[in-house]
Structures are given as structure tokens and as C-alpha cells.
Amino acid sequence: MFRAQLRRRPFVYTQNLTRLFRLSSTSALGSDTPLIRLQNATIYKDSIDRNNASPLFSDLNFSLPPAGEHWAILSATSSTRTDLLKVLSGRYLCTPPQARSYPHLLRNNTPHHRAIGYIGFDAERSGLGGTAVKGEYLSQRYEAHREVTDWSLLDYLEGNTELNALEKPADYLDTHLLTNVIANLNLDPLLHLPVSNLSNGQTRRARIAKALLAKPELLLLDGPFMGLDPMTTLHISSFLQQMAEQSNPNIVLSLRVGDDVPAWITHLLVIDPDTNTKIRYQGTKGSVWEGLHNVRGGDEGFNPSLRKSITGISARPSRAKTGRHLSRDGLPHDHLPIPLGEPLVEMQGVKVSYGVDNQSSKRTVLGNWSESVDGTEKEGLWWNVRRGERWGVFGPNGSGKTTLLSLITSDHPQTYGLPIKLFGRSRIPSSGQLGISIFELQSRIGHSSPEVHTYFPKHLSVRRVLESAWADTPLSKPQLTRQKDIRVDTFLRWFAPELSPTKTSELQIIASKLRRTGPVHPDIKRRLERLRTANDDLDWADTITFRDVPFSSQRLLLFLRALISEPDLIILDEALSGMDKAVREKCLLFLAHGEKLEYKHNQKIVNSVPMTNNMVNFGGIQDTQALLTISHSTEDIPGCIRQWICLPEPSEAKPARVGELPGPLELHRDGWEEIWNLPNNKPQKISRLRSDRYAKLDQKAREEEDIENGSEKEGQEEDATDKASSSLPSS
Numbered sequence: 001m002f003r004a005q006l007r008r009r010p011f012v013y014t015q016n017l018t019r020l021f022r023l024s025s026t027s028a029l030g031s032d033t034p035l036i037r038l039q040n041a042t043i044y045k046d047s048i049d050r051n052n053a054s055p056l057f058s059d060l061n062f063s064l065p066p067a068g069e070h071w072a073i074l075s076a077t078s079s080t081r082t083d084l085l086k087v088l089s090g091r092y093l094c095t096p097p098q099a100r101s102y103p104h105l106l107r108n109n110t111p112h113h114r115a116i117g118y119i120g121f122d123a124e125r126s127g128l129g130g131t132a133v134k135g136e137y138l139s140q141r142y143e144a145h146r147e148v149t150d151w152s153l154l155d156y157l158e159g160n161t162e163l164n165a166l167e168k169p170a171d172y173l174d175t176h177l178l179t180n181v182i183a184n185l186n187l188d189p190l191l192h193l194p195v196s197n198l199s200n201g202q203t204r205r206a207r208i209a210k211a212l213l214a215k216p217e218l219l220l221l222d223g224p225f226m227g228l229d230p231m232t233t234l235h236i237s238s239f240l241q242q243m244a245e246q247s248n249p250n251i252v253l254s255l256r257v258g259d260d261v262p263a264w265i266t267h268l269l270v271i272d273p274d275t276n277t278k279i280r281y282q283g284t285k286g287s288v289w290e291g292l293h294n295v296r297g298g299d300e301g302f303n304p305s306l307r308k309s310i311t312g313i314s315a316r317p318s319r320a321k322t323g324r325h326l327s328r329d330g331l332p333h334d335h336l337p338i339p340l341g342e343p344l345v346e347m348q349g350v351k352v353s354y355g356v357d358n359q360s361s362k363r364t365v366l367g368n369w370s371e372s373v374d375g376t377e378k379e380g381l382w383w384n385v386r387r388g389e390r391w392g393v394f395g396p397n398g399s400g401k402t403t404l405l406s407l408i409t410s411d412h413p414q415t416y417g418l419p420i421k422l423f424g425r426s427r428i429p430s431s432g433q434l435g436i437s438i439f440e441l442q443s444r445i446g447h448s449s450p451e452v453h454t455y456f457p458k459h460l461s462v463r464r465v466l467e468s469a470w471a472d473t474p475l476s477k478p479q480l481t482r483q484k485d486i487r488v489d490t491f492l493r494w495f496a497p498e499l500s501p502t503k504t505s506e507l508q509i510i511a512s513k514l515r516r517t518g519p520v521h522p523d524i525k526r527r528l529e530r531l532r533t534a535n536d537d538l539d540w541a542d543t544i545t546f547r548d549v550p551f552s553s554q555r556l557l558l559f560l561r562a563l564i565s566e567p568d569l570i571i572l573d574e575a576l577s578g579m580d581k582a583v584r585e586k587c588l589l590f591l592a593h594g595e596k597l598e599y600k601h602n603q604k605i606v607n608s609v610p611m612t613n614n615m616v617n618f619g620g621i622q623d624t625q626a627l628l629t630i631s632h633s634t635e636d637i638p639g640c641i642r643q644w645i646c647l648p649e650p651s652e653a654k655p656a657r658v659g660e661l662p663g664p665l666e667l668h669r670d671g672w673e674e675i676w677n678l679p680n681n682k683p684q685k686i687s688r689l690r691s692d693r694y695a696k697l698d699q700k701a702r703e704e705e706d707i708e709n710g711s712e713k714e715g716q717e718e719d720a721t722d723k724a725s726s727s728l729p730s731s
């Protein structure tokens with residue numbers, strides 16, 4: 001039956017333009033009036049681009065019928081996905097103009113900007129469009145004080161967000177639909193909260209609800225599941241499925257390559273990772289899978305990740321000659337314990353409540369439980385973080401993870417009054433002991449989060465962003481030394497391909513020369529030594545500002561800023577979300593090993609040029625540091641995470657659960673089910689997002705591949721990974 005379906009709908013490898021055109025002109029599945037039609041379209045960002053720059057997309061051919069097909073767009077870079085969705089919504093310049101048309105809307109006389117809704121989630125937690133006031137500074141979110149413009153969620157959904165009393169909410173509000181979306185997106189308990197207080201996941205649900213209330217014909221959702229917990233993802237996916245199946249509205253999703261494609265998605269459009277301007281595959285999910293199966297491997301991990309998107313089965317971890325599996329950040333299957341030092345964070349009965357003056361509106365969002373501490377039942381959260389520990393902080397959306405971290409960074413006003421010690425001291429002075437100052441805290445904590453991103457001054461140069469790790473505030477003068485300057489240069493060089501417009505630095509030039517000349521070359525060491533005194537290859541870092549670089553690179557800069565000063569405590573709160581896959585993987589490898597290891601072209605991990613020349617300036621996270629990470633995506637979780645804490649829903653009144661992983665989560669898959677306390681059959685339910693059919697087919701294909709490749713494969717796996725793994729740290 002699967003094959004019959006494949007025959008009905010031909011697989012398209014879009015380099016074959018003739019076949020592509022045939023598909024796009026017939027793919028309306030019986031409908032001669034597609035919702036969107038792109039025929040040999042070339043897209044420029046604006047009219048200036050047209051004269052000077054290369055196009056955003058060229059030779060685009062795509063046709064979306066008004067019903068019956070549910071599409072997901074996948075690409076390696078987030079900006080490409082966003083751009084393509086914007087092209088579908090009518091943005092950017094299309095040449096020739098008639099190459100982009102909306103025949104179905106034209107027939108119904110609906111302007112496309114009204115009929116097509118777009119929601120992007122890049123600016124995570126930055127509020128709900130222009131209607132929400134998020135505040136001027138980070139801690140404002142946690143304050144009890146409410147401004148007149150702090151609209152409630154209900155106001156926001158009803159469109160009641162005008163200060164002018166004569167302005168009325170939109171009269172097209174469909175109250176039946178309002179009730180429906182509130183119930184299905186589980187927004188009931190939040191309706192009277194100011195929108196600025198909503199958590200990341202709650203904000204996402206609110207934005208989807210708002211977009212549905214505008215009753216578009218087509219809703220474009222850019223990365224809708226990013227930052228959602230596994231159960232909420234499942235819930236929202238099935239709600240979107242219901243809407244999409246009734247074409248009320250039609251839905252097109254964008255996803256990262258490697259994300260699970262929901263089972264109800266019928267068609268995929270995959271952007272070519274080499275050019276980022278053309279479509280590589282498009283067609284039914286089955287036809288794309290079949291095409292990938294024929295290609296096999298290659299593409300530096302792109303195709304295996306795409307296979308994972310369709311099947312839900314991860315690419316095999318790399319295997320060293322010794323038979324040891326390594327995580328993608330080069331860590332072995334089992335870890336040797338890191339010697340633990342003194343507690344850096346001590347929480348002894350922490351409970352965060354709002355509205356305490358009024359019992360009826362009192363809301364406890366963290367620590368609403370009692371737990372056994374040394375055999376005695378005690379109220380609130382009891383939790384320590386010691387030097388050497390690597391914690392993953394998990395829990396459903398709204399369970400208080402960001403609140404917990406804001407108590408540590410002291411962005412939360414209640415930090416002062418709660419039983420919390422940071423680096424052995426309270427925030428306020430106690431008998432015989434000074435309180436810890438905010439400046440000391442900032443110098444000892446490296447913090448990256450979507451909130452830090454939102455409030456970070458955008459006019460700082462790329463270099464100043466990194467240097468600000470040694471300043472009291474991002475805008476004050478950093479305390480620099482020669483050593484710190486060299487560290488900044490090291491970081492900039494390592495990530496020049498991701499940050500600089502020329503995409504190169506002296507280090508890349510040396511590395512490529514080394515590839516041509518072989519590892520032992522007398523010139524290499526001399527050139528590497530020169531890099532300690534000269535940084536003329538890094539001029540770009542003084543002129544490009546934070547604002548100038550793409551979203552993924554901004555996230556990267558804040559991640560690097562959190563590491564660069566080697567603080568006692570690193571906090572990565574969704575720090576890698578929104579990063580492109582290749583950048584994210586490079587960051588994870590850098591966190592674990594600094595500039596000791598790097599990815600070779602075929603994604604194998606090898607010793608780096610500085611490592612082979614004994615000139616490593618930054619060797620990754622140290623045993624004396626502690627790490628706290630929040631993420632809902634397994635792909636973003638560093639392999640070094642060992643300890644985990646999972647917070648309950650505030651309404652559950654159950655204590656937080658804690659546990660330990662024997663090694664990288666990637667190599668201990670059942671760890672994820674344990675963290676989320678999923679009963680044995682739940683993983684299958686979660687895989688409703690994926691498709692069991694493709695999983696089975698993929699399994700079979702892998703077995704065939706193994707038989708075909710036989711011993712040849714074993715030989716291929718003997719690689720520099722072995723050399724690298726012999727130099728890996730113990731965890």
C-alpha cells in the first residue's frame with residue numbers, strides 16, 4: 001500500500017526541473033485553483049537586492065491546494081525556513097511578479113494578507129506581538145505590580161488592548177471559536193494573568209490561539225513546537241491536526257531538520273542545505289523518505305537527520321574502533337564521576353507565590369509541596385548545586401524552571417526574602433556575614449537565556465558582546481587583561497565561520513592549508529604563534545554589531561559570553577534553541593572540549609589544529625565549574641548533563657523528582673522517559689508525532705544497509721574519532 005501511494009504521487013528531486021514543473025502544475029490534486037502557486041519564481045529580499053545581491057530563492061516551484069495536503073518545510077538554517085514562509089505569505093519581491101499567485105483567494109476575492117496568518121517564534125518570550133508590554137528590564141516579569149498596559153490574556157485574545165476607551169474590540173470575534181481555542185489550548189487557568197507573566201510555552205499557546213481567532217484561510221507556523229514540553233507538543237499537534245484536516249485553517253509548519261515531523265503531515269518541502277536558496281526535495285512524506293533511502297548517508301549528517309525527522313529514529317552515534325559509542329559532543333557512553341566541590345547554590349525550603357496579600361488570588365508557582373529531607377517532611381524545594389555538577393532542569397511548561405533560575409541569577413525580587421544561599425552567602429547580610437552583591441553574582445555566573453537575548457543591548461559590537469562577560473553590566477566598561485584579549489580572539493576565531501561575513505579567519509586558513517599539506521608542516525606552528533599577538537584577521541568583530549548578525553548567531557554570541565570568563569556557574573536556559581543545527585552541534589562540542597576537538601567534513605570528531613600543536617587556549621567546561629541547563633529538546637541537551645531535576649505542574653502538589661544519568665542522554669535514550677516519568681507505553685504515544693510506518697521501513701532499510709556494507713563499514717568507522725576519543729576527558 002505504501003508503494004502504491006508512492007506511485008500515485010511522484011517523488012521530486014528538484015534538480016530535475018521538468019519533473020518538478022509537472023508536479024507543480026498537477027499537484028493541486030484535482031483542484032485547479034491552488035491556494036498558493038509559485039512557478040519558476042525568483043525571490044529577492046527587496047528591490048535593492050535585485051541589483052546587487054544574489055536572490056533569497058531561485059527557481060521556486062510549489063503549489064498548495066486549498067484542501068487535502070498538510071505540508072512541513074524543513075531546512076538546516078532557521079532564517080531560510082522563516083524566509084520561505086514569508087514568501088508564501090506574500091512578503092519579499094517576486095520576479096517575474098506573476099510567478100507567485102493566489103488563485104483560490106483571487107476567486108474568493110480575499111486579500112492574501114488577510115487570508116494568510118504567520119506566527120514566528122524566534123523572539124522567544126519577547127511578548128505577544130505589539131500588544132503586550134513586556135517591561136523595560138528583565139526582573140519586571142516577576143513583579144507583583146501591574147501596569148495599566150499589562151493586558152490580561154483574555155483581553156489579548158478578545159483584542160481589548162487599546163488604551164482609547166472608544167476603540168472597541170474587533171466585531172468579527174467569533175465567541176464560539178474563542179471558547180474552542182481556549183479549551184483546546186488549555187488557556188482557561190491563565191485567562192486573567194497579565195500576558196507579560198506567561199511562561200514561554202504559555203506564550204506560544206496564546207499566540208497560536210490569537211492567530212486562529214483571526215480566522216485565516218492559511219496559517220503559517222514557524223517552529224511551533226520549539227520550547228514546548230513533550231506532552232504539550234503532543235496535545236497542540238493533535239489540535240492543529242483537527243484544524244488542518246477540516247482546512248479550517250490550512251496549516252503549513254516549519255521545522256528544524258531532525259525535529260519529529262507530526263504523523264498527520266502529508267507532504268514535505270526540504271530546502272537544499274548547500275545553497276539554502278533552492279528546494280532539494282518536495283512531495284509526499286513517503287516519496288521524500290524513499291528518495292533519501294536511495295541517496296543514503298552523505299551530506300554531512302543532513303540526510304540522516306532528515307530521515308530522523310520522518311521516522312523518529314535517531315541517526316546512529318559515531319562508533320570508535322574500540323566499539324565505544326560517542327555522543328555527538330564527543331563524550332563516551334559511561335562517565336567517570338567528577339569530584340564534587342562545595343555547594344554553589346543552596347535552596348532550603350523555597351516557595352515562590354504571587355498575590356500573597358489576597359488569599360483568593362494567591363498563586364504558588366514553585367515549591368508548592370512538602371518533601372522528605374533527612375527523614376523529616378519539610379515544605380518547599382530543597383535543592384543544592386555543587387561545584388562539578390551538571391544539572392538538567394526539566395518540567396512541563398509553566399512549572400517554574402525559569403523562575404527557579406531567576407532566583408539564582410537574582411533577577412527575581414523574591415530572592416532576597418527566600419532561604420537561598422548563593423556561593424555560601426545570602427543576598428542580604430546575616431550575623432557576621434556580608435550579603436553577596438549583584439556584581440559579585442554576575443561575575444561568578446555565566447547566563448544565556450531568551451530573556452537575556454531580549455534585553456541585551458543590540459548596538460554592541462560582536463567583540464564587545466564577548467568582552468562584556470567581564471563587565472558589571474553589558475553596557476559598562478569591561479575589566480580586560482592581555483590574557484582575556486587572547487581568550488576573546490580565540491573564541492572569535494573558532495566561530496568566525498558562523499559570525500563573520502567573510503566566513504573565514506586566519507585559523508580557518510591555517511586549517512585548510514593543513515588539510516593540503518598534512519599535519520606536520522613547519523609553517524603551521526609559526527602561524528599559530530603569530531595569532532597570539534596579532535588579530536588583524538578579526539577586524540570584522542569590531543564593526544559588526546549584535547543587531548547585524550542573524551538570530552542564530554546572536555544566540556551563539558550569548559552562549560559564548562556565558563562560557564568565556566569560565567565562571568563558577570554556567571546557566572544555559574534554552575540557550576541553544578533557535579540555533580541552526582550545525583551551529584548547535586559545534587557549540588555542544590565546544591562546551592565539552594573547547595578548541596581541543598572539531599568536526600571533520602564527514603561529521604567525524606577529530607583533534608583540532610591547536611590541539612595537535614599543543615596550543616589550546618580554552619579546553620571546555622572545567623571540573624571546578626557547575627552547569628545548569630534547561631531545554632525541552634533532547635538535541636539541545638549537552639552530553640555532560642548527569643544530574644536532573646524535574647519540576648511538577650504547580651497544581652500537582654507533588655515534590656520535584658531528581659535523578660542521575662550514567663552518561664550522555666543521547667546514548668541513554670530511556671533516560672528521557674525516566675526524566676518525564678513516562679510509563680512504558682507513553683513513548684509509543686509520543687511517537688504519534690512520528691509515524692510508526694516509516695520507523696519500521698527505516699529499520700528494515702538500516703538492516704539492508706548493514707548487510708550490504710558488511711565489514712566495509714567497520715573499516716570506515718576507524719577514523720580520527722578513535723584518535724579523538726583517546727584524548728577525551730573522563731565525562
Ligand SMILES: Nc1ncnc2c1ncn2[C@@H]1O[C@H](COP(=O)(O)OP(=O)(O)OP(=O)(O)O)[C@@H](O)[C@H]1O
Binds near residue numbers: 144202395396403
Ligand atoms: N508575576 C507573576 N504573577 C503570577 N504568575 C506568574 C508571574 N510570573 C510568572 N508567573 C507564572 O509562573 C509560572 C512559572 O513560569 P516559568 O516561566 O518559570 O515557567 P517555565 O517552567 O520556565 O515554563 P516554560 O517551559 O513554558 O518556559 C507560570 O505559570 C507563569 O504564568
